[in-house]
Amino acid sequence: MTVTTTESVADQFWTRCRSCSSLLYRKRLRRNLDVCPECGDHQRLAAPERIRQLVDPGSFAELPAEVVPVDPIEFADSVPYPQRLAAARADTGLAEAVLCGEARIDGHPLVVAVMDFRFLGGSLGTVVGELITRAAERALDRGLPLLLVTASGGARMQEGVLSLMQMATVSQAIAALGEAGLLTISLVTDPTFGGVAASFATNTDLVVVESGARMGFAGPRVIHQTIRKPLPDGFQTAEFLLRHGQADMVVERWGLRARLRSLLAAAHAAHTARAAHPAPSARAAHPAPTAHAAHAHAGAAGGGETTTAAAGAVPSVLIRDPGRLAEPDGWQAVQAARHLDRPTTLDYLATAFDGFTELHGDRLGADCPAIVAGLARLGDQHLVVVGHQKGHHTKDLLARNFGMPAPAGYRKAQRVMRLAVRLGLPIVTLIDTPGAYPGIEAEEQGQAAAIADSILAMTGLPVPVVAVVTGEGGSGGALALGVADRVLMLQNAVYSVISPEGCAAILWNDPTATPRAARALRVTAPDLLRLGVVDGVVPEPPQGAHTDPLAAADLLRRAVVETLTPLLRVPADALVRQRRLRFRRFGAGGRPVLPPVGPR
Known part of the structure; x- marks a missing residue:
């Protein structure tokens, strides 16, 4: 006994x-x-327990493992490598350091590969690489998203350089998923280091970090031994990763399932839409009609209101005839656009859009708070939203750098737009910035190139893009988010080549000339509608958006839906062609005649 x-x-x-x-x-x-x-x-979880927490009960079906023990270099330290493998299998009940299978999260099917740190530190060996690669290939064959849950000390030393090769093997399998427009998500758990961190933990579409996790290429001990310097507090923690642009989000364990559910819902909606309209080329011969079909200077011609709703059943919320707009004083318009109570991008995301999931970081070392980007919905339509973010109070304005992005902000925007393309999701940008940040650090980090890259990238996006100037549209910092199929602006917004203060300083050499410069620059909604720079004006509540933010949000939502809906039926190649033609028309010929400017 x-x-x-x-x-x-x-x-x-x-x-x-x-x-x-x-x-x-x-x-x-x-x-x-x-x-x-x-x-x-957050205690470490075994792979079976992690799966139990994340997926729908009873939905996990393990993929065939067919694991063949390998000892490619006949490695031995204190004990032979085969003995270590046998002991790990006995201790964990797993065949290897990863558990792969198909499952569902809130009904959404996906393929999962979950690493288990208990098995030789979750190290990446040839069998682990093979199993994860097979999981990615299964996702590709089935047209499903792939979720990788990482927990690893890195490549498996006992298998030598063949272990190193797994970084490339798995990475190219993930690349194939991206090329097919299938979502890949890395869920980083504690710890994730070495070759796993430097490959499939960070080269997925989205990097979600569990609270309490640590990730880096080299571990703290190795770094300390190399540089012989103390490491800063919080080094390589989840918060460190978010702050330095390496993660899209940090999520507490209790919130992981819900967050994954929202991401998978967007991917599922995009996949369903692609299945309904499989090949742009098949539709190219008969493109659906679009609003402002030929972009023939509708604003400059003073055209009347035309609804994009079927048979005129729903009246257009947009104003396309500048004659219907009051002619505001240029300087007063600038002051209204800068009002501290005017709704910001985050305000609109909370009121005009549904279910926003913010994504962070440029993957190069920073997360610029002046740019907000992520996945959202308008009813059943999933989309990507990117916008400038200012704030209402001094603390917010300082934290967001007054809505003036650094290069990392534009690189973050581009990264999220590329995700939209891979998933086939439309893009909405909300523009509200005095301009890109003009600081020393921004110049050192390539501000001009970041703006140029963003403009260039947007000219070729094969998904619908709608831009809305909600407040201040300042210079190239605004245009970097403004190369769109349709450009709208709110009634009290402004859009300008330079700030009135900057114009007054350069051309008048007199700060008191700022109001005069604002009038001369033609920054108001009626002027920009006449110039054809914007395609429509979104009306605001009578005293301005800041007096009734909910009403302003409803008008914005209706305007975006009205504008975006017909674009969803346009083939990708036609979208790009028409977008480029739209901006080509801003050459020297055919300029509209503007009425005289107000008092100087």
Whole structure:
């Protein structure tokens, strides 16, 4: 008869938190998803438990493993490598350091590959690489998203350079998914280092980091031994990764399933839309009619209101005839556009759009807070939204750099737009900036090139793009988000080649000439409608958007839906061609005649 000791019984029911050393009741810890209720430390999860927490009950079907033990270089340290493999299999009950299969999250099908740190530190060996590659290939064959849950110390040293090659093998499988327009998500858990961090943990479409996770190429001990300097507090933590542009979001364990559900819903909607309209070339011969079909200077011609709704059933919310607009004083318009209570991009995302999921980082080292980007919905239509973000109060304005993006902001915008293209999602940009940030650091980081790259990239986006100037449209910093199929502006917004202050300083050498410069620059909605720079004006509540933000949000939503809907039926090649023609027309010929400017 086996005698159970008091100590072993206690061990069955109690455990200590690795972080705060609190004594925890195991059942309570499990109910809390293995997150310490005292300090919030996220305990490491075995792959089967991670799958249980993330996917729909009973939906996981493991892919055939057919694991053949390998020892390619006959490695041995204190014990031969085959013995280490055998011990790991016995301890974990797994064949290898990853568990792959098909599953569902809230009904959305996907392929998952979940690494298990218990198995030789989750190291990436040839079998692990093969299994993850097969999972990616299954996702490609089935047209499904791929979720990779990483937990690894890096490449498996016992398999030598063949382990290193797995970084490339898995990466090219992920690249094939991207080329097919299938979403790939990396869920980074603690710890993720070395060759896994430097390949499939970070080269997916989206990088979601679990709270408490750490990730880096070299581990802290290796870095310290190399540079012989103390490391900063919080180094390589989830918050560090978010701050330095390496992650799209940091999510507590309890929120992971819901966040993944929203991301997969967007991917599923895009996939369904592509299935309904499989090949642009098949539709190119008979493109659907679009608003402003030929872009023949509709504003300059003073055309009347035309609805894009079927048979005129829904009146157009947009104003396309400048004669219907009051003629505001240029300087007063600038002041109205700069009003601190005017709704910001985040305000509109919370009111005019549905279900916004923000994505962070340029993947090169920074996350510019002056640009907000992510996935959202307008009813059933999933889309990507990118916009400038200012703020309402001094603290917000300082934190967002007054809506003036650094190069990292435009690179983040481009990254998220590329994701929109891969998923086949339309893009809406919300423009509200005095201009790109003109600081020393911005110049050192290539501000001009970042703006140029954004403009160039937008000219060729094969998805519908609608831009809306919601406040200040300042110079190239605004145009970097403004190369669109349709450009709208709110009634009290402004759009200008330079700020009135800058114009007054350069041309008049007199700051008191700022109001005069604002009038001369023709920055108001009626002027820009006549010039054909904007295709329509979104009306505002009588006293301005800041007096009734909810009404302003409703008008913006209706305008975007009205403008975007016909564009969804236009083939990709026609979109690009028409967009380029739209901007080609701004040459020297055929310029509209503007009425005299107001008092000088």
